[in-house]
Amino acid sequence: MSPEESLDPENWNEMRRLGHRMVDDAMDYLERVRERPVWQPVGDAAKAALRAPLPVKGQGPAAVYEDFLRDVFPNGMGNIHPRFWGWVIGTGTPFGALADMLASTMNPNIGGGDQGPNYVELQTLSWLREMLGYPADSSGLLVSGGSMANFVGLAVARNAEAQTDVAQEGIASAPRRMTLYASTETHNSVRKAASLLGLGRAALREIPVNDAFRIDLEALRRSIAEDRKAGLHPFCVVGNAGTVNTGAFDALPELADLCESENLWLHVDGAFGALAALSPRLKPLVRGMDRADSLAFDLHKWMYMPYDVGCALVRWPEKHRATFVSPADYLAHLTRGLPAGPIWFSEYGVQLSRGFRALKVWMSLKEHGVAKFGRLVEQNCDQAAYLQSLVEADPELELLAPVPLNIACFRFAPPGMDPARLDEINEEILIGLQESGTAVPSSTILGGRFALRVCICNHRTRREDLDLLVREVLQRGRALAAEPARRS
Amino acid sequence: MSPEESLDPENWNEMRRLGHRMVDDAMDYLERVRERPVWQPVGDAAKAALRAPLPVKGQGPAAVYEDFLRDVFPNGMGNIHPRFWGWVIGTGTPFGALADMLASTMNPNIGGGDQGPNYVELQTLSWLREMLGYPADSSGLLVSGGSMANFVGLAVARNAEAQTDVAQEGIASAPRRMTLYASTETHNSVRKAASLLGLGRAALREIPVNDAFRIDLEALRRSIAEDRKAGLHPFCVVGNAGTVNTGAFDALPELADLCESENLWLHVDGAFGALAALSPRLKPLVRGMDRADSLAFDLHKWMYMPYDVGCALVRWPEKHRATFVSPADYLAHLTRGLPAGPIWFSEYGVQLSRGFRALKVWMSLKEHGVAKFGRLVEQNCDQAAYLQSLVEADPELELLAPVPLNIACFRFAPPGMDPARLDEINEEILIGLQESGTAVPSSTILGGRFALRVCICNHRTRREDLDLLVREVLQRGRALAAEPARRS
Numbered sequence: 001m002s003p004e005e006s007l008d009p010e011n012w013n014e015m016r017r018l019g020h021r022m023v024d025d026a027m028d029y030l031e032r033v034r035e036r037p038v039w040q041p042v043g044d045a046a047k048a049a050l051r052a053p054l055p056v057k058g059q060g061p062a063a064v065y066e067d068f069l070r071d072v073f074p075n076g077m078g079n080i081h082p083r084f085w086g087w088v089i090g091t092g093t094p095f096g097a098l099a100d101m102l103a104s105t106m107n108p109n110i111g112g113g114d115q116g117p118n119y120v121e122l123q124t125l126s127w128l129r130e131m132l133g134y135p136a137d138s139s140g141l142l143v144s145g146g147s148m149a150n151f152v153g154l155a156v157a158r159n160a161e162a163q164t165d166v167a168q169e170g171i172a173s174a175p176r177r178m179t180l181y182a183s184t185e186t187h188n189s190v191r192k193a194a195s196l197l198g199l200g201r202a203a204l205r206e207i208p209v210n211d212a213f214r215i216d217l218e219a220l221r222r223s224i225a226e227d228r229k230a231g232l233h234p235f236c237v238v239g240n241a242g243t244v245n246t247g248a249f250d251a252l253p254e255l256a257d258l259c260e261s262e263n264l265w266l267h268v269d270g271a272f273g274a275l276a277a278l279s280p281r282l283k284p285l286v287r288g289m290d291r292a293d294s295l296a297f298d299l300h301k302w303m304y305m306p307y308d309v310g311c312a313l314v315r316w317p318e319k320h321r322a323t324f325v326s327p328a329d330y331l332a333h334l335t336r337g338l339p340a341g342p343i344w345f346s347e348y349g350v351q352l353s354r355g356f357r358a359l360k361v362w363m364s365l366k367e368h369g370v371a372k373f374g375r376l377v378e379q380n381c382d383q384a385a386y387l388q389s390l391v392e393a394d395p396e397l398e399l400l401a402p403v404p405l406n407i408a409c410f411r412f413a414p415p416g417m418d419p420a421r422l423d424e425i426n427e428e429i430l431i432g433l434q435e436s437g438t439a440v441p442s443s444t445i446l447g448g449r450f451a452l453r454v455c456i457c458n459h460r461t462r463r464e465d466l467d468l469l470v471r472e473v474l475q476r477g478r479a480l481a482a483e484p485a486r487r488s
Numbered sequence: 489m490s491p492e493e494s495l496d497p498e499n500w501n502e503m504r505r506l507g508h509r510m511v512d513d514a515m516d517y518l519e520r521v522r523e524r525p526v527w528q529p530v531g532d533a534a535k536a537a538l539r540a541p542l543p544v545k546g547q548g549p550a551a552v553y554e555d556f557l558r559d560v561f562p563n564g565m566g567n568i569h570p571r572f573w574g575w576v577i578g579t580g581t582p583f584g585a586l587a588d589m590l591a592s593t594m595n596p597n598i599g600g601g602d603q604g605p606n607y608v609e610l611q612t613l614s615w616l617r618e619m620l621g622y623p624a625d626s627s628g629l630l631v632s633g634g635s636m637a638n639f640v641g642l643a644v645a646r647n648a649e650a651q652t653d654v655a656q657e658g659i660a661s662a663p664r665r666m667t668l669y670a671s672t673e674t675h676n677s678v679r680k681a682a683s684l685l686g687l688g689r690a691a692l693r694e695i696p697v698n699d700a701f702r703i704d705l706e707a708l709r710r711s712i713a714e715d716r717k718a719g720l721h722p723f724c725v726v727g728n729a730g731t732v733n734t735g736a737f738d739a740l741p742e743l744a745d746l747c748e749s750e751n752l753w754l755h756v757d758g759a760f761g762a763l764a765a766l767s768p769r770l771k772p773l774v775r776g777m778d779r780a781d782s783l784a785f786d787l788h789k790w791m792y793m794p795y796d797v798g799c800a801l802v803r804w805p806e807k808h809r810a811t812f813v814s815p816a817d818y819l820a821h822l823t824r825g826l827p828a829g830p831i832w833f834s835e836y837g838v839q840l841s842r843g844f845r846a847l848k849v850w851m852s853l854k855e856h857g858v859a860k861f862g863r864l865v866e867q868n869c870d871q872a873a874y875l876q877s878l879v880e881a882d883p884e885l886e887l888l889a890p891v892p893l894n895i896a897c898f899r900f901a902p903p904g905m906d907p908a909r910l911d912e913i914n915e916e917i918l919i920g921l922q923e924s925g926t927a928v929p930s931s932t933i934l935g936g937r938f939a940l941r942v943c944i945c946n947h948r949t950r951r952e953d954l955d956l957l958v959r960e961v962l963q964r965g966r967a968l969a970a971e972p973a974r975r976s
Contacts, residue, residue, distance in 0.1 A: 004867060007581045007792055007856060007947040012519045015582050016512060022586055023507035026593040031500045039826050042602055050607040054615040058857035061583050068590065068851065075604025077596035077826070086826065087818065089841070092595035093495045094503050095549050098510055101589035102556065104794035104848075105514040107580035108565035114530055116563025119538040127542040144632055145841045155684055170688025171659040188814040189840055195814075196643055196838070198686015200658025244818055300841065304495055306592035307843030326683075328676040329933040330575065330732055330941065334915070337922035338527050338566070338574065339930070350684070352677055353577070353633045353788065355795030360592075363556065368495060369546035379492060427822070434825035442827070445817040453818065459495040 009061065018061055023098075029073065030080065030094050033460070037437020039078035046071045078440055082460035083469065086442035088244060088272055090298075090457050092306040099363040100306055103356035110354045112344030114337075121358035122342060124365070128311055131370055132270075132277045132297070133290045139317035141348045142357050145310035146271035146298045147189035152312035152324075152349055153294030154180070154193045154236065157265035160293075160319040161235035167323065171198040179227050181205045182238035183215035185245055187269055190238050212402055213248035215240070217258070224262060236265040241286055241297075242273015245444050245453070247384075247405030249273060252288030259293075268292040271310075272302040272457060273405060278374035282381060285404070299361055302377060302406075302457045309357040312349070321347050380406040380456040387454060387466045396474060400446045409444065409451040412477030423450040425480045432476050439469050497549065506549055511586075517561065518568065518582050521948070525925020527566035534559045566928055570948035571957065574930035576732060576760050578786075578945050580794040587851040588794055591844035598842045600832030602825075609846035610830060612853070616799055619858055620758075620765045620785070621778045627805035629836045630845050633798035634759035634786045635677035640800035640812075640837055641782030642668070642681045642724065645753035648781075648807040649723035655811065659686040667715050669693045670726035671703035673733055675757055678726050700890055701736035703728070705746070712750060724753040729777055729785075730761015733932050733941070735872075735893030737761060740776030747781075756780040759798075760790040760945060761893060766862035770869060773892070787849055790865060790894075790945045797845040800837070809835050868894040868944040875942060875954045884962060888934045897932060897939040900965030911938040913968045920964050927957050 009015040049071045059067075079089045108117040125140040143149050157180075159166055164173045171178070178199055182190055184206045194204045205227070207220045224234045237259055239250045252268065259266040268274070268289050274297040276282040277289070289295065298310040314320035325347040333339050346352045365373075384406045391397040391410045398413035411426045426443075427450055433439045441454045452473065454466075497503040537559045547555075567577045596605040613628040631637050645668075647654055652661045659666070666687055670678055672694045682692045693715070695708045712722045725747055727738045740756065747754040756762070756777050762785040764770040765777070777783065786798040802808035813835040821827050834840045853861075872894045879885040879898045886901035899914045914931075915938055921927045929942045940961065942954075 004950050005860070005863065005947075007579075007583075007852075007860075007864065008518070009582060012515055012582075015586075016515050019511035019515065019586050020508050022590060023511060024504060026590065027500055027504045027507065029593060030496070039603070041828075042604055042607060046604060047607060050604070050611045052611070054618045055854050055857045056859050058855050058860055061855050064583075064851050064854040067854065068847075072604045072608055072847070073590075073594065075607075076594045077601060077603040077605065079597060080595055087597075087599075089597050090595075091495075092592060094497060094500075094593075095552075097589050097592035097595070098503075098507050100592040101585050102510060102514065102561075104580060104585035104588040105517060105582075106561065106564045107568055107578075107585070107794050109567060109575075109577050109795060111575075113565060115527070115565040116530055116534060116538070116560045117565065119530060119535060119563075120560055123538045123540070130542045144839050144843075147838055147840045151838060158686075166686065166688065167683040168689050170665070170691055171686035172662070172665055173688065174660070177658070177660055188816040188819070189838075192812065192814045192838065195655040196685065198646075198654065198659035200654065200661065201656050203658055244816075298841070300843075306595045307597060308839070308841060324680065326676040326680045328732075330930065331676070332931060332933075334919065334931070337919040338928055340529075350635055350639060350677075350680070351632050351796070352635045353786070353796060355632075355788075359556075359560070363552050364495075366543050366552040366555065367546050367549050369543045371544050372493070372495075372546055375493065376495065431822065431825040440826055442818065443820055443822070445820075459493075462492050 015061060018065060026097060027094060033081050038081040038083050038440050039434055040437055041435065042075045046075055082458060082462065083439040083465045084458060085454040085456055086440045088301050088455050088457060090301045090304050091459055093304055093364060095367050096306045096360045096364050099360035103359040106356060108356050110356060110358065111346035111352055112341055113339055114341035117356050117358065118341055118343065120362050121345065124358045124361045127365055129313060132274055134295055134313050135290065135315055138313050138315045139320040139348060140311060140313040141345055143310050143312055143349060144308045145300060146296055147192065149296030149310045149312040150189045150269055151193045151196065153267040153296050153314065155197055156294055156314050156320050156323045157236045157267055158197050158199065159323045160316065161265050174233065176231055176233035177203065178233045178235050179203050179205055180236040180238065181207055181220055181223060181234065183207050183209050183240060183250060185209050185213050185243040185248060186238055186240060187244050187271065190269065213243055213246045215250045217251060217254055221258065234264060236267055239266060239268045241268050241270035241289055242405055245446065246401040246409060247273060247407040249285050249404065256288045256291035265293045266291065267294045270295055270297040272298060275302040275377050276405065278370060279378040281378060303373060304459050305360050305364055309361060324348050376459050383456050383461055383463060383466060384408045386463055390466065390470045396477065400449060400451045406457065407453065407455045409446055409453045411449065411451055412473055414481060425477060426450045426452060428480050429473055429476045433472060438472050503549060506553060510553065514585060515582060521569050526569040526571050526928050527922055528925055529923065530563045534563055570946060570950065571927040571953045572946060573942040573944050574928045576789050576943050576945060578789045578792050579947055581792055581852060583855050584794045584848045584852050587848035591847040594844060596844050598844060598846065599834035599840055600829055601827055602829035605844050605846065606829055606831065608850050609833065612846045612849045615853055617801060620762055622783055622801050623778065623803055626801050626803045627808040627836060628799060628801040629833055631798050631800055631837060632796045633788060634784055635680065637784030637798045637800040638677045638757055639681045639684065641755040641784050641802065643685055644782055644802050644808050644811045645724045645755055646685050646687065647811045648804065649753050662721065664719055664721035665691065666721045666723050667691050667693055668724040668726065669695055669708055669711060669722065671695050671697050671728060671738060673697050673701050673731040673736060674726055674728060675732050675759065678757060701731055701734045703738045705739060705742055709746065722752060724755060727754060727756045729756050729758035729774055730893055733934065734889040734897060735761060735895040737773050737892065744776045744779035753781045754779065755782045758783060758785040760786060763790040763865050764893065766858060767866040769866055791861060792947050793848050793852055797849060812836050864947050868946065871944050871949055871951060871954060872896045874951050878954065878958045884965065888937060888939045894945065895941065895943045897934055897941045899937065899939055900961055902969060913965060914938045914940060916968050917961055917964045921960060926960050
């Protein structure tokens with residue numbers, strides 16, 4: 001018989017030394033991030049290298065690391081940089097990255113069983129509940145992020161409210177068409193979930209918002225009443241705790257009252273806004289969130305943890321489990337040995353095999369304590385308000401939405417300029433900011449106008465970074481305004 | 489204004505030193521894993537420590553690491569150990585764990601955009617296609633694992649085959665009930681997906697298997713014909729490349745022919761079995777897999793990568809994208825700046841924010857080369873065959889299923905013993921093996937009999953480990969057989 005081989009290193013000390021080098025390089029990379037451009041387009045050399053053919057023979061770890069250093073490391077997204085404010089994207093932390101190495105070293109599968117990592121996830125979930133003021137007897141699950149957390153909450157809602165056994169018999173067995181309700185500002189993952197769950201995107205009634213981008217409660221009531229009158233089956237309202245465009249909060253206490261009286265499931269998408277609960281000052285924003293039947297939020301956004309980790313909490317553990325449990329002979333839960341243990345998380349979500357994403361959450365909460373996260377959430381909101389004040393103080397800039405949280409949407413808009421030209425200039429400003437490596441805001445459309453969108457989920461941002469942003473926007477805007485229009 | 493704070497360390501050099509210590513401890517942990525028990529029940533002290541209240545103040549990184557070393561590190565699942573063969577669980581590698589640290593250091597969000605990590609995932613997917621002989625022009629996505637990969641494939645199948653716009657209008661808009669087909673040995677994630685997608689578990693027709701645990705093609709044809717006759721809409725067959733219980737392969741070429749002639753979508757669940765394609769010797773097993781409309785498999789199982797990473801491939805990129813795309817103003821794909829770039833992966837799956845799981849796959853494939861992974865897959869199959877030969881050579885042991893791949897199911901069964909007593913004894917053997925830290929097989933039920941199930945997705949296993957297993961099973965079995973029955 002041939003000798004057996006493994007994937008372990010031939011020389012463990014070399015792997016140790018390589019690991020030390022990686023730690024040093026990683027810490028240098030993070031310590032000096034402020035000195036580098038936020039982002040740069042990926043160069044042709046790296047693109048070509050990343051089209052190399054399938055490696056048949058191995059290069060060994062040291063040579064692979066050189067390739068990584070050359071082609072990958074310098075070409076990051078930039079979201080670890082203090083001036084990255086695009087979309088809703090977190091920054092990560094040095095200790096969080098080290099925690100991920102430890103998680104992958106232990107490499108447990110947290111489907112369940114009597115193992116330390118399972119207890120770590122349980123403890124983490126219990127901390128997260130407490131942080132957000134959500135009921136202690138709710139069930140929960142760490143997931144890949146907000147999209148999956150919304151999917152989990154809405155799946156439970158669908159099954160719990162269907163009045164027939166849709167898990168077994170399918171949506172077609174429901175006697176009436178099921179409908180759900182959310183504002184037009186709701187995240188696209190809710191639409192995606194409605195589609196995937198077999199309800200259809202059309203089942204999601206998109207309710208208009210008021211000037212503060214909050215759901216119009218009267219329009220919501222009307223829509224529900226009309227659907228009932230038409231013989232449909234309204235079953236769920238999705239409330240927003242921090243919308244993606246502007247950080248608006250729907251009126252959660254009123255939504256909870258309405259759901260109670262109308263007998264509807266209340267799901268709250270708190271992707272980042274839920275974390276306002278950590279700050280004593282901002283906490284009033286999330287009032288009513290504790291009354292949600294299910295709650296989705298992220299840790300990799302406004303808790304600054306490395307990707308990817310989000311969380312779904314459900315007020316009704318049995319309904320939660322009933323939606324995802326799927327017994328099988330090979331998963332028998334013996335009462336002793338490894339299969340024993342306090343919980344099988346695989347019965348509460350899509351994944352059967354589950355990685356140890358709980359470790360970075362656990363280690364980061366212990367490292368800093370929840371009070372510091374609360375201060376940082378406030379700090380980011382203060383920074384958004386600071387940017388608002390800079391914008392409002394300048395006649396060439398225009399604020400495009402209220403700033404209730406950590407998002408400011410504005411544009412360069414000197415008085416008297418053609419609207420189409422303004423859109424063109426602001427798009428060019430955005431691209432220029434990104435291509436020069438100065439800053440990365442993203443964009444959105446608000447009231448038909450192209451907006452520079454600055455969303456601060458970044459523990460490295462300082463006010464001076466926002467000063468620089470405003471200076472750059474003005475400078476670029478003025479230069480562009482002096483040029484002849486390109487498109488018109 | 490108050491001074492701004494961040495989550496970066498006050499002392500970077502201390503964080504570097506802590507990182508070095510973690511690397512050393514992680515490598516020691518992995519290098520010496522063979523010397524430790526496979527698994528041990530979690531002790532009361534650790535359980536108590538993991539019930540501590542929410543940390544309000546931070547402890548700092550060094551103290552947190554001490555807690556980790558005391559309460560978490562010694563209480564792993566054990567799947568990194570050479571004698572762990574439970575369920576279908578991979579082992580991870582030292583370099584893979586370091587790669588995860590680098591991924592979390594860069595911490596990109598691979599929803600899309602012009603960034604190195606996006607190109608890394610594209611290259612990785614192209615390598616995976618080539619490895620498995622799947623069409624080069626198919627679309628693909630790294631996901632959390634096989635359950636999600638099955639979900640993705642079946643979601644695309646549902647939408648592509650519905651004949652109405654179910655994504656928009658919901659399953660209820662389909663004129664006829666949609667049905668899908670898979671053998672009784674199919675993984676429970678397929679049932680879960682049918683339920684979540686709104687088809688209902690009842691829409692999944694569970695077709696009997698033959699003595700080799702392969703789908704009965706005649707029964708399949710009959711079931712499809714009956715459903716058509718009853719006015720239903722058969723739309724998909726799920727073929728198995730390596731069933732979870734015994735590693736059986738359905739007759740994929742025949743399934744592909746049947747799907748072609750019946751106009752059905754063929755989804756192949758190749759969670760671990762698909763990797764047989766890497767071995768020239770085993771490759772004939774996956775014949776026909778390249779004809780699947782969608783293919784699901786894991787990297788964290790038989791590619792030994794750290795959790796969690798699996799892959800979905802779809803032959804029809806436009807159908808794939810149409811299932812998951814969901815445009816939004818805040819996701820506008822500008823043609824320059826960061827939002828440019830070759831692909832938006834978030835339009836091909838549930839996740840909008842996506843971590844850099846591609847890096848460990850990319851680095852590991854480059855480290856070892858695909859030929860070595862092929863040898864290890866063969867090695868695991870040879871080891872399962874070796875265990876089979878040990879079982880067959882011993883009159884006190886009974887093989888309970890063929891061993892086509894890397895799974896051997898057997899039991900202690902000295903002639904003439906009462907069947908219920910045999911189940912009891914084998915369960916006790918299993919628990920004893922686990923509790924003593926000797927080995928971790930899992931269990932299943934085959935033909936009504938309690939089976940010890942040894943599934944080898946483990947690059948650290950040696951034949952000597954299987955010798956030890958057989959000795960221990962016999963020794964424990966004989967001792968238990970000599971005791972009076974407990975339950976009867």
